[in-house]
Amino acid sequence: MEVQDTKSTLQVTPRNEEKIKKIWKTAFILLAITVGEFIMAFTMDRGILLYSLFILLTIWKAKYIMMEFMHLGDEAKPLFYSIIVPLIFLVWLVIALVKEGSDIFLMRW
Amino acid sequence: MSAHSTVIEASTKRGVWGGGNEPLKASYGKLMMWFFLLSDIFTFAAFLISYLAIRVSYPAYAGAAETFTGSNEYWPVPELVFEALPFLHGVHAPLIFVGIMTFILIASSVTMVLAVEAGHRNDRNDVVKWMLWTLLGGITFLSCQAWEWSHFIHGTDGGSLLTYVNGLGQTVSETVFGANLMVNEYGPASFAQLFFFITGFHGFHVTIGVFLLFLCFYQAAVGIYDKRGHYEMVEKIGLYWHFVDLVWVFVFTLFYLI
Numbered sequence: 001m002e003v004q005d006t007k008s009t010l011q012v013t014p015r016n017e018e019k020i021k022k023i024w025k026t027a028f029i030l031l032a033i034t035v036g037e038f039i040m041a042f043t044m045d046r047g048i049l050l051y052s053l054f055i056l057l058t059i060w061k062a063k064y065i066m067m068e069f070m071h072l073g074d075e076a077k078p079l080f081y082s083i084i085v086p087l088i089f090l091v092w093l094v095i096a097l098v099k100e101g102s103d104i105f106l107m108r109w
Numbered sequence: 110m111s112a113h114s115t116v117i118e119a120s121t122k123r124g125v126w127g128g129g130n131e132p133l134k135a136s137y138g139k140l141m142m143w144f145f146l147l148s149d150i151f152t153f154a155a156f157l158i159s160y161l162a163i164r165v166s167y168p169a170y171a172g173a174a175e176t177f178t179g180s181n182e183y184w185p186v187p188e189l190v191f192e193a194l195p196f197l198h199g200v201h202a203p204l205i206f207v208g209i210m211t212f213i214l215i216a217s218s219v220t221m222v223l224a225v226e227a228g229h230r231n232d233r234n235d236v237v238k239w240m241l242w243t244l245l246g247g248i249t250f251l252s253c254q255a256w257e258w259s260h261f262i263h264g265t266d267g268g269s270l271l272t273y274v275n276g277l278g279q280t281v282s283e284t285v286f287g288a289n290l291m292v293n294e295y296g297p298a299s300f301a302q303l304f305f306f307i308t309g310f311h312g313f314h315v316t317i318g319v320f321l322l323f324l325c326f327y328q329a330a331v332g333i334y335d336k337r338g339h340y341e342m343v344e345k346i347g348l349y350w351h352f353v354d355l356v357w358v359f360v361f362t363l364f365y366l367i
Contacts, residue, residue: 010231010335019226027219034211041188041204041366046169051367058362062355069222069351079133079140083147090154094161101162109168 026068033061142345146352149314153356156310157363160303164367167297179269185296187365193260207365210253211357217246218354225347228340233329236343240326243350247319254312261304263287269294304364311356318353321346 037057044050067073072080123129133140167184170177177189188203195206220242227235264287272282273292285294293301325346334340 010338012232013230015230015232015235016226020223023219023222023226027215030215031212034208034215037362037366038204038208046186054362054366058358061358065218065351065355065358069218069354070348075143076134079135079143082133083143086147087150090151090158093154093158097158097162098165101165104166105168108166 022068026064030061030064033057136341138341138345139348142348146348149352153310153359156303156307157359160307160363163299163303179271179293179295181271181273181292181297183296185300187367190295191257191365195256199266204365206253206257207361210250210257211361213246213250213253214354214357217243217250218351220246221347221350225344228334228343231335231340233332233335236329236334236340237326240322240329240343244319244322244326247315247322247350251312251315251319254308254315258308261288261301264294273298307360307364311353311360314353314356318346318350321349 037054040050040053044053072083128137131137135143164184168182170183170186170189174186174189177186179185179190191207192201192203193206194200194202220239224236224239224243227239264285268284268286270282271285271292271294272280273285275281276291285292287294288301288304290298290302290305292298295301325342328334329340329343334342
């Protein structure tokens with residue numbers, strides 16, 4: 001039986017230091033936002049302001065993950081929009097269900 | 110074709126309408142992975158938005174943090190529920206453990222994107238190295254979650270005195286320890302139910318992710334991708350792994366911060 005040759009025939013290109021630097025920079029931003037959220041959780045009063053800040057920071061983190069880590073920004077524009085545009089429906093779902101939940105609260109208490 | 114994606118030559122044997130072209134300049138596998146992830150986003154969003162709706166239907170705990178006791182009359186404060194650490198019994202460490210878990214998952218996402226970058230350069234050694242780190246991060250995260258669940262189910266030393274309707278339809282008043290789907294010492298029954306379903310569904314995704322990471326690590330290590338001529342599989346599994354991290358970011362905010 002022939003010995004399987006696993007030697008690479010592909011051309012290996014050297015590391016793109018600029019790209020790698022950008023990855024670490026994004027990682028640092030994600031970490032910094034998370035640490036910021038932690039500090040806010042213990043120093044600020046609980047309320048609408050804090051919760052809105054948490055949700056905004058979360059969406060900001062999600063943007064970094066999708067754009068930098070998943071490279072969605074580099075895909076063809078139609079692909080980009082076919083992923084992002086359907087998410088608009090979720091905005092309505094949030095409004096509808098939070099309204100529903102607060103009405104249940106009023107009925108119950 | 111953008112500089113970030115693997116170039117795969119469309120088959121010249123097939124015609125344009127026979128699968129020979131690449132719509133949206135992405136390969137079939139990558140395109141399908143994106144649309145699968147879109148459908149998964151909706152599933153997780155349905156879970157998380159339901160959590161929000163049920164949460165606002167209960168009054169929040171308004172008393173002082175020091176005198177907090179669990180009750181099914183109000184929604185608990187997360188930092189007073191998730192405050193335990195392994196090996197340090199009785200130490201009050203609010204959100205520290207879940208912070209470590211978040212850090213581990215973000216770190217494994219970073220090593221994954223480094224593996225994808227190495228894949229674009231056809232650098233087998235780098236791909237194998239970063240895949241191994243990612244795999245390690247995934248397994249560590251799962252182990253942390255197993256501990257978190259086990260602690261949540263077994264509960265605290267004191268438990269909470271609750272009045273609730275048990276499985277036989279009787280109203281009982283007793284001290285409850287830990288959590289199950291019927292009753293829990295932390296808050297309303299739906300608090301534990303949502304915790305089990307949402308973090309469980311996420312953990313299930315992580316488990317599948319760990320299997321896929323191992324597959325990818327193995328195939329890269331034995332040179333299958335070199336033979337195939339491209340490392341696109343690393344990119345596709347990378348998309349899935351980043352998605353798992355993305356969902357955790359939302360779970361973390363909704364469950365542990367708000």
